Amino acid sequence: MKRRIAILGATGSVGQSTLDLVKRSPDRFDVIALTAQSKVRELAEAALATGAKLAVVADEGRLPELRTLLDGSGCRAAAGAAALVEAATGDADWVMAAIVGCAGLLPTMAAVEAGKTVALANKEALITAGQLMIEAASRSGSTLIPVDSEHNAIFQCLVGSCGDDVSRLILTASGGPFRTASAEQMRSATPAEAVSHPKWSMGAKISVDSATLMNKGLELIEAYHLFGLGSEQIDIVIHPQSTVHSLVEFIDGSLLAHLGTADMRIPIAYALSWPERMQTPAARLDLVELGRLDFEAPDLERFPALRLAREALESGGGAAIILNAANEIAVELFLAGRIAFHEIAAMVADALGQTTAPAPRSIDEVIALDSATRAKVSAAAHESCS
Ligand code: NAD
Ligand code: MG
Numbered sequence: 001m002k003r004r005i006a007i008l009g010a011t012g013s014v015g016q017s018t019l020d021l022v023k024r025s026p027d028r029f030d031v032i033a034l035t036a037q038s039k040v041r042e043l044a045e046a047a048l049a050t051g052a053k054l055a056v057v058a059d060e061g062r063l064p065e066l067r068t069l070l071d072g073s074g075c076r077a078a079a080g081a082a083a084l085v086e087a088a089t090g091d092a093d094w095v096m097a098a099i100v101g102c103a104g105l106l107p108t109m110a111a112v113e114a115g116k117t118v119a120l121a122n123k124e125a126l127i128t129a130g131q132l133m134i135e136a137a138s139r140s141g142s143t144l145i146p147v148d149s150e151h152n153a154i155f156q157c158l159v160g161s162c163g164d165d166v167s168r169l170i171l172t173a174s175g176g177p178f179r180t181a182s183a184e185q186m187r188s189a190t191p192a193e194a195v196s197h198p199k200w201s202m203g204a205k206i207s208v209d210s211a212t213l214m215n216k217g218l219e220l221i222e223a224y225h226l227f228g229l230g231s232e233q234i235d236i237v238i239h240p241q242s243t244v245h246s247l248v249e250f251i252d253g254s255l256l257a258h259l260g261t262a263d264m265r266i267p268i269a270y271a272l273s274w275p276e277r278m279q280t281p282a283a284r285l286d287l288v289e290l291g292r293l294d295f296e297a298p299d300l301e302r303f304p305a306l307r308l309a310r311e312a313l314e315s316g317g318g319a320a321i322i323l324n325a326a327n328e329i330a331v332e333l334f335l336a337g338r339i340a341f342h343e344i345a346a347m348v349a350d351a352l353g354q355t356t357a358p359a360p361r362s363i364d365e366v367i368a369l370d371s372a373t374r375a376k377v378s379a380a381a382h383e384s385c386s
Contacts (some may be wrong), residue, residue: 001273006087008107013203014121015148017264018096018122019046021272021280028278033087035099035107038062044069047292051075054090056083058103058162059367069106081106086108089114090158092368094272096147097122100205101328102370105129115140121147121221124283124328128321129289129366130225131359145271146226150219152267153258154227161250168249169223173216173298175197179240181300189341191334199242199262208331209305212344213298217309218327221320224313231313235307261285274347305345318357318369325373326351333381351377 005022009015015036022029022074031050034041038059044066047055056078057066063079070077088095088107096119097108104122109129111118113136119167120126126133137144146152150171156167178186195207202210209215216236223234243269247257260266261280274277300307306325312319330347333339339347351373360366 002091003094004032005028005094006033006092007096008035008088010046011036012096012098013319016072018268021265021269031284031341032092033090035084035087040066047075050072054087056087057086073287084268085110100203111191111279112136113140115142117143119145119147123148123218124324126225127218127221127324128370129363142374147267147271151222151226151266154248156258157248157256165250166248167251168233169229170235170237171219171223172244172246173235174242175238176210178211187340187342199343205331209338212305213303213307214327217306221309221313236298238298240294243293259285265383308348317359321349321366321369322355322373326377329374329377347377
């Protein structure tokens with residue numbers, strides 16, 4: 001039986017890698033729906049190449065263009081937030097959640113509530129609505145398969161584990177482009193420098209998060225929700241080769257690691273074929289050529305974002321939503337050249353220092369706190385920039 005799939009965020013880095021794998025194994029997959037924010041040309045091209053039944057553009061102003069591009073193809077064009085939810089909840093049984101940011105929360109949550117198998121790349125959705133999403137998955141019978149390489153690595157290491165036998169998770173981090181830079185050099189870092197990741201090719205937002213190490217902080221919160229361990233049981237180590245994608249320590253002292261080349265098609269393929277495996281064109285690891293594996297402790301002075309994320313996780317309530325929203329705004333401002341690199345973490349720290357909020361009881365409350373934080377952080381930035 002073919003797996004019927006939908007890809008939310010099909011034009012992005014994860015979306016394109018997913019499509020690459022799907023096109024290589026047409027006998028395994030039926031593409032039901034694809035979505036994008038505004039790149040209608042790339043979206044239509046992917047829809048025509050895969051025979052998708054539905055193509056959704058979030059930006060409603062681009063719908064006429066998408067309709068024209070798909071005219072006569074048999075693929076229906078749609079637009080807007082309700083259509084994104086339709087793509088997530090329709091005939092697909094497997095949904096790749098690869099929209100970036102909290103913008104992906106509603107369709108991702110809808111897929112979870114509809115009981116789909118959800119391949120979760122959109123970490124911001126889980127970070128902001130973690131508890132609600134995990135509860136919804138257990139109610140609906142939805143399976144969440146982590147796509148983030150570290151969490152996918154842990155998911156693979158946990159095969160055969162009963163859960164109670166795990167004592168610690170170790171998330172690895174490449175250290176990003178500024179691993180060896182001085183605090184002074186980082187103050188004048190440009191967007192181009194920040195997005196040029198030494199190991200992974202990714203979208204702009206996650207690339208900046210990797211440069212501040214906020215990405216690892218978000219991944220800490222992601223691991224907390226996915227694997228149900230306390231903050232004190234989740235360690236982070238810098239591993240510049242990005243070869244060991246993460247590790248699980250068991251109660252007997254065994255440490256299982258997942259290794260591979262830095263190619264997102266490996267974790268995406270595991271999510272696509274789970275519980276089986278499938279072929280990928282990813283380069284194979286040559287251990288002799290690699291020669292060595294290095295590990296070091298993260299520097300929380302130069303990378304305060306990592307500390308802020310752990311504090312947000314440990315303080316609980318709505319802190320992770322505030323952390324995430326402030327970070328999304330700060331990263332946008334940095335990419336637009338409006339603030340300096342070191343101001344990203346400073347803006348997040350300010351937002352966390354100014355507001356506390358109880359844990360949200362519904363997705364509406366998550367969205368309300370996310371929107372209020374964005375408005376506050378944007379207004380503060382506007383004041384200090386003008
Ligand atoms: P990207 O920027 O390359 O792509 C984002 C996708 O989301 C695009 O298809 C875009 O059209 C869509 N999108 C953006 N804003 C939207 C909106 N408001 N409404 C609807 N659609 C919207 O991002 P990416 O690097 O592919 O990352 C996607 C997600 O996966 C992120 O949450 C990221 O943290 C996570 N992730 C990515 C990688 C990677 O290697 N790229 C690795 C691990 C996790
Ligand atoms: Mg990752």
